[in-house]
Amino acid sequence: MDQPLHQRDRSTPPSAPGAPARAASCFASRLERYAKLNDDEFRFIARMEDNETAMPKGALVVAAGTPAEELFVLKEGWAVARRTLPDNRGQVLRVYLPGEVIGLTGLGLSRNAHDVVMLTSGTVCPFPNAHMTAIYDKAPRVAALFTAISGLDQVSLMDRLAVMGAGTARERMAHFLLDLHERLLVTNPDLGRRFRLPLRQVDIGEVLGLTKVYVNRMLKAFTEEGLIEIHRPYVRILKPEVLRDLAGYENRYDDVDHSWFPAASRNDL
Amino acid sequence: MDQPLHQRDRSTPPSAPGAPARAASCFASRLERYAKLNDDEFRFIARMEDNETAMPKGALVVAAGTPAEELFVLKEGWAVARRTLPDNRGQVLRVYLPGEVIGLTGLGLSRNAHDVVMLTSGTVCPFPNAHMTAIYDKAPRVAALFTAISGLDQVSLMDRLAVMGAGTARERMAHFLLDLHERLLVTNPDLGRRFRLPLRQVDIGEVLGLTKVYVNRMLKAFTEEGLIEIHRPYVRILKPEVLRDLAGYENRYDDVDHSWFPAASRNDL
DNA sequence: CGTCCTCTTGACGGCTTTCAATAAAAGTGG
């Protein structure tokens, strides 16, 4: 994030022709975990990934203040939404993992509220906001699914706010590690307790509102206490229960309610 | 919030028969500020306020962990979403003002994520989640409007997260005062710079992640610097620009994008 | 007029930051 920000690279490697196989993508597999979709609905969703765009590390995917014209499905790599405050202090507002949607938040706004920056190289799939019209009109079930996911995001954000407001550095760090782990498990259920964490300690500091020095001290403490194990860039969670108690962490990603979803889509596309 | 929490009072004073006049409520007037609605659409929304329930100060509107079965339109009074952490520390996740919707966030979850407590006495209008089905099915424009509002809420939450993570006590306080003021202006455009703030200093502390002692010191400092004026329970903002610079505050509530909303509702209710 | 709640103010202490310097790791070019 200290690197110069590259311009967006629009080169689109011609994606495989024809509809992709079901569940070919981390995005679709994430959605299907939350609700069964019929073929028509799946077609709407597949369309969101038609356009792949490669992004180098450090690239600015979304620039704050510019017109908000598209969403992005993050297909590979990690990204962050970030805000720079007056004094050059930065705060990471959200970490985006593969399979998550960037910009769902800002659907209601005409300008992008925050920067979104690639933490690693990766690929995103831009999807014009304008296409949402058809989804709301013709695939209400998919629309409801987006609403549900947006709600999940928001609850997760509120949990984070709680730990940022009332929590100590230890609690924030524990929450951070557990939350990333749980979210990685959503699209990657057979991931063990070890995962790749492509953030520098400075970056973790910007997520948690701590300095890099203190981040280092917390990580050292956790390691010495046998709670985690670090082999850069991999982290292994050794005592999830202890961390969970420490942070008061609660997993929200398993608890989707689709009872109120419209029964099925109209087929008049 | 230190008071014992009352049980929810289900006594429903028989509301005026027939549909309420358009824009009779702060909720409808807030929605209409964001998008024009036709009569059918308006009927859906009016239905959300059919059921008024009086709430005493301190009442628990939503209990964390219980099944999430309804949304609430907050018609009168103020409320907060609140989380209690292990050590009895509390964090207010959000302040709800009249005209705002409680529980839109949790639409995707089957259990309520957080408590919601009345700060003052007031009235709420419960609205079963199940009724959202019809809205998504038959009034996609209204559904889109909810999505947009939920997005606004989330962006506002992210701004708050930024100031909680990277901001000092002064900056948090400035942000808090400005944000409340802007949000009150949404449903009450001719409100001046003076408004009623029905929170004790302890409560403000729970919003900002500060102790009541430090809240008191910040308010004193602001007053002495001529930034605000306090005549309990009223606050007047004397130098909005200075506060705005201090907090890096940006008003998001004026910037709704409805370009992607479906053109009009189907009329087949 | 007394009780309770909230606000106010001071002194002290601790968690976290800041400053600074070194070590380790990662990237670069020969």
Next chain:
DNA sequence: CCACTTTTATTGAAAGCCGTCAAGAGGACG
């Protein structure tokens, strides 16, 4: 594959913002 450079991680010492503790003042309400 090895010097060299740059970035990142590590560690110590001192300072600061904010929390804790405690006591008193002011208001609301019966």
